[in-house]
Amino acid sequence: MQNKISLKEVEHIAELAKIGLIKEEKEKFSEELSNILEYIEQLKEIDAKNIKPVSQVTGLVNVVREDVAENCNENTRKKIIANFPEEKEGYVKVKQVM
Amino acid sequence: MNLNKLTISQASDGLQNKDFSSVELTKACLDRIKETDDKIKSFITVTENYALLEAKKADQKIKAGDKKDDLLLGVPCSIKDIILTKDILTTAASNILKDYIPPYDATLISKLKKRGMVMLGKVNCDAFAHGASTENSDFFTTHNPLDLERVPGGSSGGSASSVASDQCFYSIGTDTGGSIRQPAAFCGVVGLKPTYGRISRYGLISMTSSTDCPSIMTKNVSDAALILKELAGKDKLDATSSDQKIDDYFELLKDENIKNLKIGVPKEYFIDELNSEIKNAVQNAIKKLEKLGAEIVEISLPHTKYAVPTYYIITPSEISSNLARFDGIKYGYSEIKSQKLKVKSLADVYLKSRASGFGSEAKRRIILGTYALSSGYYDAYYLQAQKARALIKKDFDDAFKKVDVIITPTSPNVAFKIGEHNDNPLELYMEDIFLSAASLAGVPAISIPCGFAKPKNGKIEMPIGMQIIGKHFDEKTILKTAGIYEKSRD
Numbered sequence: 001m002q003n004k005i006s007l008k009e010v011e012h013i014a015e016l017a018k019i020g021l022i023k024e025e026k027e028k029f030s031e032e033l034s035n036i037l038e039y040i041e042q043l044k045e046i047d048a049k050n051i052k053p054v055s056q057v058t059g060l061v062n063v064v065r066e067d068v069a070e071n072c073n074e075n076t077r078k079k080i081i082a083n084f085p086e087e088k089e090g091y092v093k094v095k096q097v098m
Numbered sequence: 099m100n101l102n103k104l105t106i107s108q109a110s111d112g113l114q115n116k117d118f119s120s121v122e123l124t125k126a127c128l129d130r131i132k133e134t135d136d137k138i139k140s141f142i143t144v145t146e147n148y149a150l151l152e153a154k155k156a157d158q159k160i161k162a163g164d165k166k167d168d169l170l171l172g173v174p175c176s177i178k179d180i181i182l183t184k185d186i187l188t189t190a191a192s193n194i195l196k197d198y199i200p201p202y203d204a205t206l207i208s209k210l211k212k213r214g215m216v217m218l219g220k221v222n223c224d225a226f227a228h229g230a231s232t233e234n235s236d237f238f239t240t241h242n243p244l245d246l247e248r249v250p251g252g253s254s255g256g257s258a259s260s261v262a263s264d265q266c267f268y269s270i271g272t273d274t275g276g277s278i279r280q281p282a283a284f285c286g287v288v289g290l291k292p293t294y295g296r297i298s299r300y301g302l303i304s305m306t307s308s309t310d311c312p313s314i315m316t317k318n319v320s321d322a323a324l325i326l327k328e329l330a331g332k333d334k335l336d337a338t339s340s341d342q343k344i345d346d347y348f349e350l351l352k353d354e355n356i357k358n359l360k361i362g363v364p365k366e367y368f369i370d371e372l373n374s375e376i377k378n379a380v381q382n383a384i385k386k387l388e389k390l391g392a393e394i395v396e397i398s399l400p401h402t403k404y405a406v407p408t409y410y411i412i413t414p415s416e417i418s419s420n421l422a423r424f425d426g427i428k429y430g431y432s433e434i435k436s437q438k439l440k441v442k443s444l445a446d447v448y449l450k451s452r453a454s455g456f457g458s459e460a461k462r463r464i465i466l467g468t469y470a471l472s473s474g475y476y477d478a479y480y481l482q483a484q485k486a487r488a489l490i491k492k493d494f495d496d497a498f499k500k501v502d503v504i505i506t507p508t509s510p511n512v513a514f515k516i517g518e519h520n521d522n523p524l525e526l527y528m529e530d531i532f533l534s535a536a537s538l539a540g541v542p543a544i545s546i547p548c549g550f551a552k553p554k555n556g557k558i559e560m561p562i563g564m565q566i567i568g569k570h571f572d573e574k575t576i577l578k579t580a581g582i583y584e585k586s587r588d
Contacts (some may be wrong), residue, residue: 001183004421005469005519009469010112010465011469011470013465014465015464016468016472017418017422017452017464017468018422018425018445018448018449018452019449019452019453019456019464019465020449020450020452021453022335022453025461029461029465030251031521032524033462033465033466033469036410036466036523036524036527037466037469039407039410039524040407040410040411042403043404043407043409043411043479043482043483043486044478044482046321046401046404046482046483046485046486046489048485048489049508051485051488051489052485052487052488053481053484053485053486053487053488053490054484054487054488055308055484056308056310056338056572057294057538057540058293058294058295058338058340058540058571059570059571060295060338060340061294062328063337063338065334065337065438065524074202076202077191078207079185079199079201080201080429081514082199083198083199083201083241083428083429083430084427084428084429085427085429085430085434085435086427086432086435087424092234092427092428093340094427094434094444094447095434095441095442095443095444095445095446095447096442096443097443098210
């Protein structure tokens with residue numbers, strides 16, 4: 001049987017998600033994810049035309065705060081910078097984009 | 099006396115009466131860890147010196163005599179390695195964070211520190227809490243202390259094994275779709291998942307932001323009650339945290355009258371797939387509560403069967419977004435300097451750092467989530483799942499018009515063998531069958547031990563868990579029900 005998510009689709013999604021996958025992983029995921037999706041298909045039997053989707057379940061609405069920057073103390077700042085994989089003068093250093 | 103076997107209340111009483119010191123309690127736990135952890139493997143990091151230092155401080159405070167109400171003062175605990183601890187390695191049991199030292203504390207850690215926390219170390223879990231057995235940890239699998247060939251459950255497996263084997267007095271973990279309740283059931287301890295938003299999520303390594311709940315693992319119900327009171331509350335650093343009234347859960351447990359309590363028993367949770375010994379144990383427990391005065395009402399939660407498929411759309415979708423932050427640029431494992439991999443562009447850094455840093459399950463969920471959210475599939479999967487979630491929530495809303503609590507088994511089976519479900523991720527997802535509905539609805543739930551059953555493929559009897567689910571922010575009633583049942587077994 002053909003997999004619901006083809007090898008090509010796995011490659012495309014991995015590219016979107018910025019994860020490098022080796023050939024074996026792509027093959028494994030194509031099969032496994034197809035099985036999982038097949039199981040999930042049962043959600044389609046729900047008649048959901050008139051149902052409002054929900055993501056927040058405890059009734060909170062629009063929790064906002066003043067948009068003010070708070071200073072970070074120097075010690076914490078140093079610890080954050082210490083975690084940068086590559087750093088220059090306190091800034092994150094990245095590879096060329098283009 | 100084995101000091102490490104005490105409950106929090108007993109330990110706290112002993113400390114205040116000067117029967118023993120916090121240093122002695124801490125040493126008893128550290129000895130127990132040294133003695134047992136090469137086999138159980140609860141801990142990723144043991145913070146021995148830090149624990150002893152904090153224990154000494156606690157002893158000084160107790161000597162000064164001004165902290166009599168602080169029941170947690172000087173009582174040693176373990177913390178799931180997905181909760182940030184300032185200056186102490188926090189890995190999420192993942193390779194991509196294997197060297198990560200957080201510059202700040204989670205809110206719940208700050209709160210515990212104010213109460214004189216003695217942290218023994220950081221415990222194992224499935225990497226990024228993706229799993230139900232700790233077999234997805236990128237480092238090693240934790241073993242069930244009652245039968246070392248079996249899993250402790252997951253994802254908070256190290257929390258459960260450390261509490262069940264008396265390596266510590268309590269553990270703080272997380273529950274996103276059952277990750278505290280199922281391991282509590284598998285190891286025979288108490289696991290409390292509060293209402294979504296009851297305890298601040300600030301400083302958790304995010305998995306599924308709309309269902310992640312910091313959660314509590316203890317040896318008995320009253321210990322869970324006293325910790326909940328300390329951790330609950332609105333936090334300006336977590337917009338989804340709640341300012342609903344916090345009860346004195348510990349004091350309220352003294353009320354043992356359940357004459358007017360209505361217990362709902364949903365038929366959808368007593369299905370053929372349920373192990374018959376577990377079914378009997380839970381039904382006996384319900385009968386016992388009936389004898390003590392509660393009224394039993396048969397109810398229906400008709401959308402129960404859609405909970406797992408809904409959860410496995412919503413969860414990977416949120417994961418694909420939350421795990422985007424691990425990019426090899428800001429912190430964590432990076433291939434940015436790799437000569438061997440010929441990392442030349444920004445895209446290479448992303449692709450290669452994430453390829454080496456994430457384990458199989460994280461990759462699987464990121465891919466599945468990205469697919470569910472991608473253009474053309476969004477309506478069919480993610481939107482449909484959010485609608486199903488609305489129906490699952492409504493099931494609970496309707497049921498709680500008729501009853502005060504709902505009782506179900508925590509898991510359809512007792513702890514399985516390490517490796518038993520290795521070839522099939524879907525089998526592991528089915529572990530959440532009785533757990534994910536409460537997570538999706540955001541309601542509180544507790545798992546407490548209610549007997550033992552012999553697994554089909556084993557000789558050692560393993561613990562059974564009973565789940566008590568409550569209304570939003572009504573932790574006091576599930577704790578009360580759990581407490582009354584627990585006492586009836588003594």
